[in-house]
Amino acid sequence: MSFFKKVLSSVGIGAAKIDAVLENNEAAPGDELTGVIKVVGGSVAQEINKIDLDVVCNYTVEVEMEDDKVVTEVREYTLSRFVLDEKFTIEPGEQKQFPFVLELAEDAPITVGHSKTWLETNLDIDMALDKSDKDYLYVVPNALQQAVIDALQALGFTLYESDCEGxxxxxxxxxxxxxxxxxxxxxxxxxxxxxxxxxVFFNRGEQLEAIFEIDRKARGFVGFFKEAMDLDESKARLVINEGDLAHLEGMISDLLEQHLG
Known part of the structure; x- marks a missing residue:
């Protein structure tokens, strides 16, 4: 019976379980993530080689196929990683907890639109398939990012779509x-x-770099041909810090007015 249980646990039946529990599942880029990794023993004793805790996000990329068709692929990217690199044995039904501290990358994408970010915890078990757990994390804008979004909303803009593009x-x-x-x-x-x-945001420590791509509304035939040829788009760059917050709306308004047709 013991051998049969070991065979079953090697393919995931009756094996040890893992779960990462965050103190707070909402964080801004650059914030510290704290929590515990919980491991619960299965039906037999198992040796754990290590535990990997990754912060992962998704993004899309357009790939050209051999027949010239373009398809959109969803890919994953590891933003941060915590490794508990020590072997231990988990007995049947035994419960162990391991605290962790992990910094969320400052360039982590905000959770909006199709963008998802999650914790992926992997349990490396001898003679068995790796066991894993997936817990979603809600990434909110940091103070400077939120200030830019608020300023745009105050100027009459509404966020309607977002995507992470390769x-x-x-x-x-x-x-x-x-x-x-x-x-x-x-x-x-x-x-x-x-x-x-x-x-597009780029966090630069105490500063935030914001890149604006401004698509002017086409007017008349000239505007129509410019839009058709993709020449009516222009880019502008704004670097802000905490000292700019009081007059940020005016700064963005002035930047946009420079691109009025």
Whole structure:
């Protein structure tokens, strides 16, 4: 019977279980994640080689196939990792807890639209399939990011879509993707002037770099041909810190006014 149980546990039946429990499942980029990893023994004693705790997010990338068709693939990227690299034995029904402290990467994407971020805990067991647990994490904007979003909303913009899109390796980003936040105007002085404004954040320690891609609303035939040729988009860059918060709305308004047609 004991041998039969070991065979079953090696394929996941009656094996040890793992769960990562966060003190708070809501965090901003750069915040510290704290919690405990809980391991519960299965039906037989098992030796645990190590525990990996990864913070993972998803992004999409367009891939050209052999028949020239372009398909969208969903990929995963590990933002941060915590490793408990010590062997131990978990007895049947035994419960063990291991505290962890892990920093959420400052370039972690905000949880909005299709963007998801989660904790993936892997239990490395001798002579068995790795057991894993997946717990979703809600990434909220940090103070500077939220201030930019609030300022755009005060100027009549509404966030309507967001996606993490794959990019080629570039010097300005440590990630294989960028998160684009897309805003539409619903009211205010910019309503009717822009089709949309796309925003990309790059956290730079105490500063935030915000890249705006401004799509002017086409007017007449000239505007129509510019839009058709994709020439009506322009980019602007704004670097802000805590000292800019009091007049941030005015800074963004001035930046957008420079791109009015």
């Amino acid at each position: 990019i080629d390796s570039v010097s300005f980003s440590n990630l294989p993707f960028v998160q684009e936040l897309e805003f539409k105007t619903t009211c205010g002085k910019f309503h009717g002037h822009f089709d949309e404004v796309e925003l």
